[in-house]
Amino acid sequence: MSMQAADTAPAPAAPARTGGAGRERLRLLLRSGTFLAGAAIVAFWVACALFGSDVVPQDPYAVDLMSKLQAPSPDHWFGTDRLGRDIFARVIVGARDILTIAPLATVLGTVLGTTLGLIMGYFRGFIDEAISRLIEAVLALPLVIVALLALVALGTSYITVILVIGLIFTPLIARTVRSAVLTERGLDYVAAARLRGENPFYIMFIEILPNVVPPILVESTVRLGYAIFTVATLSFIGFGIQPPSADWGLAISDSYGLINGGYWWTVLFDALAIASLVVGVNLVADGVQGVFET
């Protein structure tokens, strides 16, 4: 039925001023409650990462052994950790490292995956077969274990964490891009470009790429959620973000032994922070998906 409706839907007779598709999508996105809720959460944490250290009432790094492990109170809203540091301040500034590493890793994975996907989808045949088999092999390995092995081998640093997560995401994004490119490859505008003597790189990046942006955007927002979770996991097991950063995963790793002693506040707020950021990113991803995949 939707087909029929589309047939009779009015064609824009008078040319609008700008490319309609992008603007229309943005408008729909801004009307999506899911997207707006997610965006609000993410925006909050981004603001914390950028300006958090200027506004928090206490120094997040100040050690005060006299007041360690205090329960939440008007002085310390979220209590203090075992070094007496103010947990509220640490949660607020703790977004900084994870919000640097996870997006950079996602961007790396997206760029590499898109390039690979374009190559596979455009050239098809042997190249596609070979890379596809390789991707399947990589995807068969458990993500965190591979990351761990790589970090042990390469040594932990922000750069290696970004590289490792980015490379692990590459095949996933490549697979999505490939299938979108295969559809585009069959359209006549690609044949028309070949009949103009365009080289494969022009066809891949100038002709095809703009048309496969929607699935790439959807896939990379989904990936960002996973990236945040992976960085937090790696920090928790000691291979991600290193002390004295106020990172959430690190904080949980530092304090989870204390839960038994009734010091719940040392873990709860950091855990909630991670959860809210992941949920926020996933809500954004849902919103983007809803608008781009219809």
Next chain:
Amino acid sequence: MTPTAPWQGEMASAPDALSIRDLDVAYRVRGKVRQVLRGLSFQVGRGESYGLVGESGCGKSTVALAIVRYLARNGRVRAGRILLDGRDLLALGEADLRKLRATAVSMVYQDPGRALNPSLRVGAQVAEVFRLQGMPQAEALDRAAAMLARVQIADPSSVMGRYPHQLSGGMQQRVAIAMALAINPKLLILDEPTTGLDATVEAEVLDLIARLRGEFATSILFISHNLAVIARMCDRVGVLYAGLLVEEGGTRELFDNPRHPYTVGLLRCLPRRGRRKDHGRLDTIPGLLPPPGADIAGCVFAERCAHADEYCRAVEPPLYDLGGRASRCHYHERAPDLPRATPSDPAAPIAVDREERPVLRTQRLAKTFAAGGHAVHALSAISLELWSGETLGLVGESGSGKTTLARLLLGLIEADGGSVIELDGGQLPAAIDRRTPDQVKALQIVFQNPDSALNRSHTVRHLIGRALAKLARVPAPQQLERLLAFTRAVRLADRYLAVRPRQLSGGLKQRVAIARAFAGEPRIVVCDEPTSALDVSVQAAILNLLADLQATRRVSYVFISHDLGTVRYISDRIAVLYLGRLMELGPAEQVFRGPHHPYTEALLSAVPSLDGSVTERIRLKGDIPSAIRPPSGCVFHTRCPRKLGSICEDQEPPLIEAEAGHAIRCHIQARDLQRERPAPMPAEAPAS
């Protein structure tokens, strides 16, 4: 019958099968209500076949959907009544509506592949209709088999065991028709039932519908954009324009003597009665259909009508009753004298000199695809020549290899070893990657579907500009000037340059595609069904443009089309393909006049003609055989109505010249192929 049906009392005598009164339908699009049907009223009498014609966007399909109350969620009937067999459809509740759909009205859609459930066997699907009427399974299956036999499916029991995708398009449509008729409906709605089918299959399906109509005494609402199909199938016709019924009348009367300028225009847009490009340009309808929901003060057609004056623009014409017919035009008496929108003067014809070297020559051109371990012989041993300034029409059903041939010429796919393609006498590499820039530039294409052919992310300026930069190597400073020269040559307004394809109408998109194809001053342009995705009025303008460009630039065309009227209009010579083989090759007029290859003869007789002249019909049996195992001997022998005998099965006939320049691949002697029968499209000097 529900006791609440309010119109039963009113309709004491036998009511019309369908009666639509003052129907208003609107769609809500982005918060705005857009009216698509306005005060539509018409009746389909008992046993009558009523045709609804109009171009896309006129509201034809909306009528069909409104009748079965299947409007899209954003569509709503705002006013009016729809009476089916005297019952008000809009007053029915869900349960009654379902019952009505199951017993009184059925619909056949354009694409049978999508109307049938792909995961159910055909037998189960047809039997389901009977099951719904409460029949036990065994009886339902028997009835299904009987029903399939009635739609002339030769082997119902084997077809019932198959899945829809295992059937050809024509067979699928027969199954859909069988299901539609299984309930013995009062009204059968056919929405473009043959639009996706090949001409020979279309002819068969139309024959079938005409026959079944008599058997089942069903009333028919036949919706189509194809005037000739409507002319063949319907008793009365309504012409729809922008959601309004602009003219209505008996089919013969209406097509012979139209009384609304829109109908007049539509009929003039068709290349009819053997009209050819050197006889003159086709007439067109200027302007565009108003967008749905547009607020129009006077006559909806005034903006595109040469007769329109102040009165037309101010006062909306009523549907004038002209005695058994009606026209929504203030000046309906003058409608037939509508001045031409496009001057007829033909472009100076090109003298094709066949003494000189041909621009393009193929020898033993062949293509074999590998599909699932099988060799598919898509094209075998095609030898052709194309001279400068000439148009070669390629004709044949789907699967005949037309598009493969086009793509081989362009180098988009590589020909088999041993094939020769020559450009200006020099050998052309098979693959485009190995061709020199000049060779690439020489051969260009206009694709069938501009939505696929134009990159939707790029602006018109980029689309044409890039072609100029790459193919014509126009340096940047002069690019804009050349660009504007090109857009003007294809009559595309400058304001469209900044626009992306989706904001253009179908005709405008095809103009952009044509401008792009001509950017590098090609020697040969392949036109792959360039007008088949377009409405009739737009099609005429594109054909005129192609003819003009050919005359001014002396380019050669390879013109592919399934529409024989169009091919005849534009082509100098015609090649007929069947299963990848060249069956007939000759000057256009001779191919149409005969002697014909039996396949060409069947193709020609399958074309429904507008003037309703019934010609002797030759119907082909069955479907095109698979190209994996083409028939032995003459590939056409399995369907040939004039098969001689075993010689046809054993030996492939040679391509023999029946007369100078006109060759036919058949064992039958040329003089025997010339049958005494009226030509399907009599050659006739153009009137205007």
